[in-house]
Amino acid sequence: MNVLLIGGVAAGTKAAAKLKRENRDMDVTILTKDRDISYAGCALPYYVGGEVESRDQLIVNTPEKYAALTGVRVLTGREAFSLDAKGKKVQVKNLEDGSSESYGYDALVIATGASSIVPKMNGAALKGVFKLRMPDDAIDMRRYLQESGAGKAVVVGGGFIGLETAENLKAQGLQVTVLDAAPQIIPGVLDPEMAVYAKRHLQKNGIRVFTGVMVEELLGDSRVTAVKSSAGTFPADLVVMSIGIRPNTAWLQDSGLEMEKGTILTDGELRTNLPDVYAAGDCAMVTNRITGKRQWSPMGSSANLEGRMLAQVLAGEKKNYPGVLGTGVVKLPGLNCGRTGLTEKAARDEGYDVETVLAVTDDKAHYYPGAANFVTKLIADRKSHKLLGMQVFGPGTVDKMVDIAVTGISMGAVLEDFDQMDYSYAPPFSTAIHPFVQAVYMLENKLDGTMVSMTPAEYLAGAADEFRVVDASTAPQIPGAVYVKLEEVNGPVDGLGQEEKLLLVCAKGKRAYFLQNRLKHYGYTNTVVLEGSTFFNDVKVKGVKATVSPEDITRVKGLGFLHDKNTADRFNARVITRNGKITADEMQAITEGAKKFGNGEVTMTSRLTMEIQSVPYENIEPLREFLMDAGLETGGTGSKVRPVVSCKGTTCQYGLIDTFAISEEIHERFYKGYHDVKLPHKFKIAVGGCPNNCVKPDLNDLGVIGQRIPEIDxxxxxxxxxxxxxxxxxxxxxxxxxxxxxxxxxxxxxxxxxxxxxxxxxxTSYTNGYRIYIGGRWGKWVAKGRYLDKVFTDKEEMMDVIEKAILLFREQGITGERFSDTIARLGFENVQEQLLSEELLNRKEENIKAEKHLTGGATC
The missing domain is CATH 3.30.70.20 (Alpha-Beta Plaits)
Known part of the structure; x- marks a missing residue:
């Protein structure tokens, strides 16, 4: 049997390899347009971000390696352009010499995948504009990042790949803006209130997100400089077009194949309407496993499953592809998102009597280090209790939550089937009652009336407007709400009417439910629990000015906004000026920002940064966006490398080195490059142009001082x-x-x-160089730094020593201690020896990936 496969990435290579394992005598040939086969398309954003280091890691198999391993014949550089179904032939162009070739088949598998949609608009061909579909796209983008010094990126498209790319660009130190034409990010995949939560999280983590925005054109002469949109013009040194993909099926338009919106229609055996012609992967239309209706699900996981099953069908086995659930998982900065099955809207559109619940649960034993939360939304049919879909957020292993739902939905499970599931438990991994089961219990309680609740979607729509807010937290946290201490409720509560509409809120929803249970017992008939409570919802009491929670004070401090303790909701915004040097345009933006979002005052800090004074909490995000448009950012707090400070260097009569240039380089390499690396404490760097020590390099954790070593003739x-x-x-x-x-x-x-x-x-002769001081500090405890014995005459060697010092502090420092303490504990000679060897750099990857200093010690 002669099997011809067109396309060699996921479905094609999987089908071909399985065919040869099923029947070694089969003649199996793959034709592919590209030089690469079986590449890891889902890894491309992580190559851009540096998590995947080399191109070779993106290529699962080379044509030669794959052919030797499987026995499949692989011909690259072949582009199919015509299918003759009656004659059982495919016409192909040889891209190497331009000739035409014809290939016959007994069975044909079309697995041509899909390509990125690149809209026809002005500027789409400018340098710095990328798509992200093939390995070379990621390679070109990473090379451009390294060579261009890009500082601002705009990602057009808020789907999975767009958001993964945004995260990885931010990890490279860029200011990132995401634009999406849809009214929400990840449209059709998440329900609107879940998308709002994800959008809010992205914005809190420094990625600007604008939805409902149409991109009109890309601006620039030879390189892209901005994106013009319906929401204004966004400066951009790099643009990623991630607005979707379309199946690679244009060559089949006159073949007689039945298609829908460019996808090839298939049956349960992945057959098309043409005899002996099959399709699988991103070019094929399959079915939804729940509804049985047609669904396009271009995912690497389903492509592999389809390819494997198709090979079994071709080998004579009785197999039927049951369809897809649209399962997906995506990594966002500090938050993972997973989903499967139907959204709430899709379930309603299918005619289900839908009930949902949103549960906030611990993701492991709350006392175990690193414990966090899952935010889980379950969607079920009210009558049958059949599970229809789920969506989940959390910083941890959301995939295990999704996979439980996938298994249940695929087996037609109802909620009660999960009640006594014997899931694994140990404190580092889960809770005694699994978090998925806890969410199921909540939905069962809601269905049988044990719990009466309001969903976040209903709350956003104004369903709570007529309700009085009751705060059931362990301590009061909602300004203007009636605070009720759960433990003290042993009868009717003074001031709360038993017929009054009461919205019960706490931190996550659990105490609110317990309070509802007690109040029901004492005759209260109109209580409603807010699902997700303040963890998920922005809860406010009408007419009451909100204070800022301690958690939010800590969070925005990490963004560079320090709480003015004389106020309830005012913050001072630290604007990073890199080395104390800013342009006139940047100064104008800072002063305009101070007038528009603060009280109009700007102060200088001892670290030569600028602070916009008295910014109301609600103005924090608008101010950050305003400053980003001017190329500025806030930050410089926490247990991390701090913004670098320098003296005037060669613009001073005594300056021996260009401190502005060196400090700028240090800033880019270590403040931005190490921005997400947690240290035991803050790490301050100062660069002085001469031994006058104007910026006190010897009183910083690390100081660089310009040197001019005289030579006597x-x-x-x-x-x-x-x-x-x-x-x-x-x-x-x-x-x-x-x-x-x-x-x-x-x-x-x-x-x-x-x-x-x-x-x-x-x-008259001299040698210029750099002296490095380590272990200085200023503050409550003062320590004068000590310089290394060697005077460094090579700038790169000096930069490497700075990096080694940071790595040593992270690896060998104790959480909460300053670098001077680490040096005193280890001994100066020991530290100096390590800084002058290469071992710290050799351990860099292992060091950076280790989960260390999860708390840190910096207080400002």
Whole structure:
């Protein structure tokens, strides 16, 4: 049997390999347009972000390796352009020499996949505009990032790939904006209130998101500089077009294949309407496993499953593809998102009598280090209790939650089937009652009336407008709400009417439910629990000015907004000026931002950053967006590398090095490059242009000081009675000994003031370099840094030592201690030895990936 497969990424290679395992005598040939086969398309954003380091890691198999491993014949550089179903032939163009070739078949598998949609608009061909579908797309984008010095990126499209790309661009230190034409991100995949939560999370983590925005054109001469849209113009050094994909089926338009919106229609065996022609993967239309209706689900997972099953069908086995659930999972900054099955809207559209619940649960034992939460939405049929879909957020393993739902839905499970499931439990992994089962219990309670609740979607729509808010938290947290301490409710509560509409709210929903249970017992008939409570919802009492929670104060502090403790909701915004140097345009933006979003005042900090004073909490995100448009950012707090400070360097009469340029380079490499790396405490770096130490490099965790090392030409020294070198030495260590000039190299601070002062040119030559101080600090406890014995004359070697110091602090520091404490504990000589060797750099990857210093020690 001669099987011809067109396309060699997921479905094609999986089907071909399985065919040869099923029947080694089959003649199996793959034709593919590209030079790469079986590549990891889902890994492309992570290659851009550096998580996947090399191109080779993207390629699962080369054609040669795959052919040797499987016995499949692989021909690359072949583009199919015509199908003759009656003659059982495919016409192909050889892309290497332009010739036409014809290939016959007994069975044909079309697995041509899909390609990125690149809209026809002005500027789409500019440099710096990318799609992300093939390995070379990711390679080109990462190379462009490295070579162009791009600082701002716009991602057009808020789907899975767009958001993964946004996260990875942010990890590379770019300011990232996501634009989507739909009214929400991840449209059709998440329900609207879930998308709002994800959008809010992205914005809190520094990624701007604008929905309902149409992109009109890309601006720039040779390189892209901005994106013009219906919401205004967004500056951009790099643009990623991620607005969707379309099946690669244009070549089949006149073949007689039945297609719908470019996808090939298939049956349960993945047959098309043409004899002996099959389709699988991103080009094929399959069915929804729940509804049985047609559904296009271009996912790498389903493509592999389809390819494997199709091979079994071709080998003579009785198999039927049951369809897809649209299962997906995506990694966002600090938050993972998963889903499967029907959305609430899709379930209603299918005629189901829908009930939902949103549950906030622990993701593992609450006392175990690293414990966090799952936010789980379950969708079920009210009459049959059949599980129809789920969506989940959490910083941890949301995939295990999704996979439980996939298994249940696929087996037609009803909610009660999960009640006594014997899921695995140990404190590092889960809770005693599994978090999925806890969510099921909540939905069962809601269905049988044990719990009366309001969904976040209903709350957003204004369903709580007529309700009085009751705060059931462990301590009052909702301004204007009636606070009721659950533990003290042993009868009717003073001030609460038993017929009054009461919205019960707490941190996550559990205490609110317990309170409802008690109040029902004491005759309260109109209580409603807000699902997700304040963890998920932005709960406010009408007419009451909200205070800011301690959690939010901590969160925005990480964004560079420090709470003014004399106020309830005012913050001072630290604007990073890199090294104290800003342009006139940036200054104008800062002052305009102060007027528009603060009280109009700007102060300077001792670290040469600027603070916009008295910014109301609700103005924080608008101010950040305003500053981003001007190329500015806020931040510089927490247990991390801080923004670098420098003196004026060579613009000062004594400056020996260009401190602005060096500090800018240090800022990009270590403040931005290490922005998400947690340290035991803050790590401050200062760059001084000479030994005058104007910016106190020796009082910082690490300091760099410009050096000019004089070289004495003894043959030119005349031993003058009044030596100009001796006279001009500011620290008086130059001396005449036995009629000749002498400068003690151990005592010289290398200020360079003596160079050129000898009229007989005895001191005209010198070597420029850098001295590195480590372990300084200023504050409640002062420590003067000590310099390394070596004066570094190579800038790259000096930069490597800075990186080694940061890595040593992360690896060997104790959470809460400053670098000076670490050095004192380890010993200066030990630290110096490590900084002058390469071992710390050799362990860099392992060090960075380790979960260390989860709390950190910085307080400001």
């Amino acid at each position: 003894m043959e030119k020294c005349r031993g003058c009675k009044k030596c100009q070198i001796v006279e001009n030495c500011p620290i008086k260590i130059a001396k005449l000994e036995n009629g000749k000039l002498s400068i003690d190299p151990e005592a010289c601070n290398h200020c360079g003031r003596c160079v050129g002062k000898c009229p007989f040119h005895a001191v």
